[in-house]
Amino acid sequence: MSWDEALAALADGEPGAIAKGAGIDLWDLLKEEIVKPDLMVSLLNIPGAKDIAKSDNTLVIGSMATLQMIADHTDVIQVAPSLAQAAGSAASPAIRNAATLAGNLCQRPRCGYFRSLLHPCLRKGGGRCFAQDGHHQNHAIFDTEGCIATSASSLGPVLVALEAMVSVRGPGGASRTLPVEKLFLMASQNPTREVDLRTGELLERVSIPLAGTINAYHKVRARDGFDWPMVEVAVGVRIDSRGIITSGRVVLGAVAMVPWRAFETEKLLLNTKLTNDVIRKGADVAAAGARPLRDNRHKVDIVRSAVRETLEKVRRIVDGAL
Amino acid sequence: MLFTLNGKITEVSAPSMKRLLDVLREDCGLTGTKEGCGEGECGACTVLVDGLPINSCLVPFGQVQNADVKTIEGLIGHTDLQKAFVSECGAQCGICTPGMILMAAPLVERAQAEGRIPALAEVQETLAGNLCRCTGYVAIYRAIQTACGAKSEQASVISGENG
The missing domain is CATH 3.10.20.30 (Beta-grasp domain)
Incomplete structure (x- = not known):
C-alpha cells in the first residue's frame, strides 16, 4: 500500500475511517470508547514510511519509524542526540519497538478523566473539565483556564527545539509542510483536538534542519524507567565561534497541551555565553506566566530546576565544541 | 493468514x-x-x-x-538464559517468566556475541516494562547476567536503592 492508496482507502471509509500506526494508543482509545471506527487503515507497511535518512540539509524521519529505530540511528544520535534520548527513554523497551513517530506526536492525552468512560469532559465535547477540581497533580501549569490535560508527546518538545518541519499528505495528493510547533493546538485554541491534522490528512515525515544546533534533553519523572515525565525540557541553541548564543529555543514538555516555549529564558540567553549567572537567571524565568492549580504548584519549581539541568548539559557540549 | x-x-x-x-x-x-x-x-x-x-x-x-x-x-531446547533462570531461582509463580525471558533474550544474545556482561543498569532498563510481584527482581537480574557468563556470586551487585 502506498500513501495515496492509504488516503484513498480512508476517503472511501468516511465517516468512520481511522488511520493507524502501531496502534499502541489506539487500543486504549477503542477500550475507552473514545474512537469507534468502522475501518482502520494501517500505515505500517507503506514503503519508505519507516526510513531515516540524511539529505544535504535535513535529517528526514519517516512517520512510521519506531521510537527504538530513532533512538538507535547513527545520524539521529549525531545530529539530534536530544531526540535519540527522548525516543530511547519514552515508555518501555517493548513499546519503543512498536510505537511510531506519528503515534508519539498524535497520541491523545493521558488525563484520567479524558480516558474514563464516566466523565464527559471538555476534551470529549462535554461541559466541564473534571481535573480542575479533581486529581491534577500531573496536569498543566500553562494555559489552565479550560481543559488542563497535557500533551503526552516527549518527541514534540524536542522537535520544536530543533525547529523541525512536519510534512502532511492530504486527499488527492495535496501536501503541506508546517513547523512542528504549529502542529500542536493549545487547549484554549481547540479543546477537543491536540494536533492540526484535518480529516483525511496523514503525517508523512518530519525533517530536522542540519543547522549545527547544539541540543540537549532532560526529563524529570518519579521512576527511573517506564514512567511519564512530570516535566521535560528540550533545548536547541546555535553559537558563534566565541560561544555566544546566536539563536536558541527552550521548550518545556508535560506542562501544557503544546510543547511550551520558555520565551523569557530564550530572550535571556540570546547574545550571551552560558555562564553560571546566565543559566541561573534563565532557569529562574523559565516558568514565567505559569498558572498552576491547587495540587501541581511543585511543577513550577521542577520546571526551573529541569531547565537549569538542561542548560548545564548544553554548556558541557558547548565547552567541548569550542 | x-x-x-x-x-x-x-x-x-x-x-x-x-x-x-x-x-x-x-x-x-x-x-x-x-x-x-x-x-x-x-x-x-x-x-x-x-x-x-x-x-x-x-x-x-x-x-x-x-x-x-x-x-x-x-x-524449547533450553537456552543458557532459561537454564540461568532455573539455577538462579529467577522464577517463583512463573506468570511473568516467559515475558521476562523473551524480553531479555535479545540482550543476552547480543552480550554473548560481544563477549560482555551487561551492567545492572542495562538489565534494569531492558526489563523496565516487565513486572514481577514475587521475586523482587534481584534473582532475575542475576539470571540474566549469569546467562551472559557472569559467575553467580559476582552477578547483580545491587545498590541499596534498587534492591
Whole structure:
C-alpha cells in the first residue's frame, strides 16, 4: 500500500475511517470508547514510511519509524542526540519497538478523566473539565483556564527545539509542510483536538534542519524507567565561534497541551555565553506566566530546576565544541 | 493468514483485530504467553516479532502477516538464559517468566556475541516494562547476567536503592 492508496482507502471509509500506526494508543482509545471506527487503515507497511535518512540539509524521519529505530540511528544520535534520548527513554523497551513517530506526536492525552468512560469532559465535547477540581497533580501549569490535560508527546518538545518541519499528505495528493510547533493546538485554541491534522490528512515525515544546533534533553519523572515525565525540557541553541548564543529555543514538555516555549529564558540567553549567572537567571524565568492549580504548584519549581539541568548539559557540549 | 510461528510457517484464520496474544493462546494453543494487564504495562505477554520483543496484547493479529513470531514455546531446547533462570531461582509463580525471558533474550544474545556482561543498569532498563510481584527482581537480574557468563556470586551487585 502506498500513501495515496492509504488516503484513498480512508476517503472511501468516511465517516468512520481511522488511520493507524502501531496502534499502541489506539487500543486504549477503542477500550475507552473514545474512537469507534468502522475501518482502520494501517500505515505500517507503506514503503519508505519507516526510513531515516540524511539529505544535504535535513535529517528526514519517516512517520512510521519506531521510537527504538530513532533512538538507535547513527545520524539521529549525531545530529539530534536530544531526540535519540527522548525516543530511547519514552515508555518501555517493548513499546519503543512498536510505537511510531506519528503515534508519539498524535497520541491523545493521558488525563484520567479524558480516558474514563464516566466523565464527559471538555476534551470529549462535554461541559466541564473534571481535573480542575479533581486529581491534577500531573496536569498543566500553562494555559489552565479550560481543559488542563497535557500533551503526552516527549518527541514534540524536542522537535520544536530543533525547529523541525512536519510534512502532511492530504486527499488527492495535496501536501503541506508546517513547523512542528504549529502542529500542536493549545487547549484554549481547540479543546477537543491536540494536533492540526484535518480529516483525511496523514503525517508523512518530519525533517530536522542540519543547522549545527547544539541540543540537549532532560526529563524529570518519579521512576527511573517506564514512567511519564512530570516535566521535560528540550533545548536547541546555535553559537558563534566565541560561544555566544546566536539563536536558541527552550521548550518545556508535560506542562501544557503544546510543547511550551520558555520565551523569557530564550530572550535571556540570546547574545550571551552560558555562564553560571546566565543559566541561573534563565532557569529562574523559565516558568514565567505559569498558572498552576491547587495540587501541581511543585511543577513550577521542577520546571526551573529541569531547565537549569538542561542548560548545564548544553554548556558541557558547548565547552567541548569550542 | 500466514505467518511464521516458532520457525514453522503457520496458517491461522482469525479476525485481523484479534489480539496476537489471544490468537497465540486460543487459536494456536500456545498458552506459555501470559496475559497480565492487557495494556502494555506489565510485559507478561512479551513475544518476539521479527526478533524484537513487543507486547502481544497491543498487536492486532493482522499486523503480523508474513512476520516471524517467536513465543516461549519456540525456545524449547533450553537456552543458557532459561537454564540461568532455573539455577538462579529467577522464577517463583512463573506468570511473568516467559515475558521476562523473551524480553531479555535479545540482550543476552547480543552480550554473548560481544563477549560482555551487561551492567545492572542495562538489565534494569531492558526489563523496565516487565513486572514481577514475587521475586523482587534481584534473582532475575542475576539470571540474566549469569546467562551472559557472569559467575553467580559476582552477578547483580545491587545498590541499596534498587534492591
